[in-house]
Amino acid sequence: MISVQETDNLTRVGPGTPTGEYLRQFWLPFLGSDAVEPGGEPFPVRLLGEDLIAFRREDGLVGLVDVACAHRRAPLLYARNEGCGLRCVYHGWQYDIDGQCTDMPAEPANSRFKKHIKIKAYPCRERNGVVWTYMGKGEPPELPELEWNLLPPERVHISFRVQETDWLSSYEGEIDSAHAPILHGRLDKTSKRSRTTMARSGRPIFDVMQQPFGVSVGARREVPERDELYWRVNQFVMPFYTLVPPKSEEWAELTGHAWIPIDDTHTLAVGFTYLPDRPLKERMVDVFTHGYQGRETGHPSDQAQDLNVPHNVPYWKYVTKFMRASNYLFDHSLQQTTYFSGLPGLWVQDVAAQSGALAVPRTFENLTSSDAGIVVVRQVLRDCVEAYAASGELPASAVDPSLSRVRAVAALLKRDETWVEALGEFMFKPVGDPLGYTVP
Template sequence: MISAEQNDLITRVGPEAPAGKLLRRYWQPVALTDELAGERPVRAVRLMGQDFVLFRDEKGELGMLDRDCPHRGADLAYGRLEGGGLRCPFHGWLFDTKGTCLETPAEPVGSKLCTRIKQSAYPVVEKSGIIFAYLGEGEPPAFPEFDCFVAPDSHVFAFKGLFECNWLQALEVGIDPAHASYLHRFFEDESTDESYGKQFRGASADSQIPITKVLREYDRPEIKVDSTDYGLRLTTLRELNENTTHVRVTNVVFPQAFVIPMSSEMTISQWHVPVDDHNCYWYAIFTSFTGPVNKEQMREQRLKLYELPDYTSRQNKRNNYGYSVAEQNTQTYTGMGMDINVHDQWAIESQGTIQDRTREHLGTTDKGIIAYRRILVDAIERTQAGDSVPMLIDQAQAATFSGPPSIDGVNTSGSEPETYWREADLKRRRESTWAAARLAK
């Protein structure tokens, strides 16, 4: 249990909030590359309580500026792409991707006003189908050479979804391996041959055992939490019998991402990104170690569940998350459909837009959440003191990162869990064209 003041410390993300200052030291996802497709690649972005406009100019270069025009505050998200930048429709002021004012055409001929105008601009970069932006001061950190960032474009797929709650409780559901045995419980096991693109619907590696069966029948996992150079590694063990153990390895990448197994062939790297104190987006990169990702199928699966342009779940609190008594009695533990993101959404949104942690009582299986909060508070305090914090790395350091290993498998060898998952991870990499090439370096 923590105090109200401590809860504010770790949840609030405005420009002057301690956690907000910490998160601004890192790259943040702001849009899917797909969102700038079409004839007008301009999109309004709200990130950590601030408003921006993201655009791609006529040369294809990305830019992100403060959304209010510095002339009289008109909305640049309605700007025109012309003249080498984004032009405000109010008086025609023109800005390039760096925020330089190129023209103030309503001014008298010979006016030098535009030379004195500079709109705030922010570094942006595309990675694996996601556009990241940096709001902090100084040089941004390098991207660690994790699988999701180094796999070829053909082997990654990106998507996102809106959660109407604070970013921290959204992140903490991913640091909680125990909840899956209940929240994501299915009473019947589908054919694993039809599980492509669906989380918790395939078979565990090294077995034909559906993960749904494992989670349903073995609901008292043993959880181990280890500190790593990128954050935390969680190893979750479910003893199936005397000689067989289900091993699941997940990771927390500081400050606000996790890397988890989706299936024997794919992993999910997912960020929980504050829109403001009361809303957040999850951004996910699905990375395949086998063949190219079937992006069309993955996208079609998800567009049946999410509405554009805001990527809002079609099952949400306004329609009771699609809750069905009949389904809860016969098919799923929640009665809220087959998409586990909806299950997560109900769990975290039902806590309120900002969870009141003064009322919670954590248990043994919450050890990952406890460990993460300690790292988060320490990093916030270090930021306030002007000190270094985890994962502010340069390019040389970025090259030392890989993986991180994320495994969901059944160990029948009798070896130690760490031996098993390390061997399973190495085997998957050796059999993967792009990952094997990295091993050879």
């Protein structure tokens, strides 16, 4: 069993920390492509405890550089984005996307000093509407082959939001299959979601398996009036991805998050919903984008952004109205009539449960059998962090991008069938293939 101190150490992600150095060896999906425009306003970012500036050069290339000019540490947040890069408004020093200083207009014309000046910069790559960066040592590996970031845009919906919790608490909420019918339950039973097999099934029994890509968390449930068992297999893909199975035949989409550590107490939640073999329904995309009858659904809607956040706050575009200071817009009257939680929407319910008690230390935890997946994932992460700190050893998934090609699954199985054998082929379908089974 991993100790409280070992668990807390996994949440310390700043430069020089064991967990922070380990996570830097993976590509980080840290920005939506539409957050930075060619020649547009620089965008403040914080990743793994480092304050940085993202920008898109006039020719379309994205850069991620230090937050301050190397001359007198003036903030590059206010730099002019022109030509090959950012020009500091204090003395005009200009930097390209690789951090190299290219111009010093206040220096003598024959000065070669600029060739010796370079600020911190991290390489960026862009794929299917997402900007990735690599903050590790040496040559970066290939981008992971995560299915949601390889499909045509009409098959995927991607969103970004800031969450007030450490990254460990964030992803643990999504590999926890036990909470869903409770936290997301409704009292009025009028929604289609309340009639799904997931909502009607009984208490889960867990079976957890370590995998080359991370950890599979299987949960089986009894289903009223059926002899089969209902299995849901959530996936934890190293180092910070979670995959959630489809909910029903009607909602056969696959979902999940990348939980990117901003610092020790904040996480960038990169949400994705996709159908591997066909476009998402227009109605679904509309609900994700605009919400539904005033509530949030699986993604932050265009009404969720807090428009009062200053532009010098990291990820200001992704800060929502549903934060601790606003009490997540909890409505006690809704708790009496509609939502079990009293919280207005799916992701809001998750974030309030995960981050509402952030100040309460983990010594107050009392883990049970339903937390089996969380326990195993913590142990796997601890072992990986310790191995990297001791010898530089990384898991296979850090260097083999194909290991990220995995799906979460949900199906009814006979009582004598094991999920590993019965569902294995559906977990590792080629990118873009149909699910291959009927979602109950």
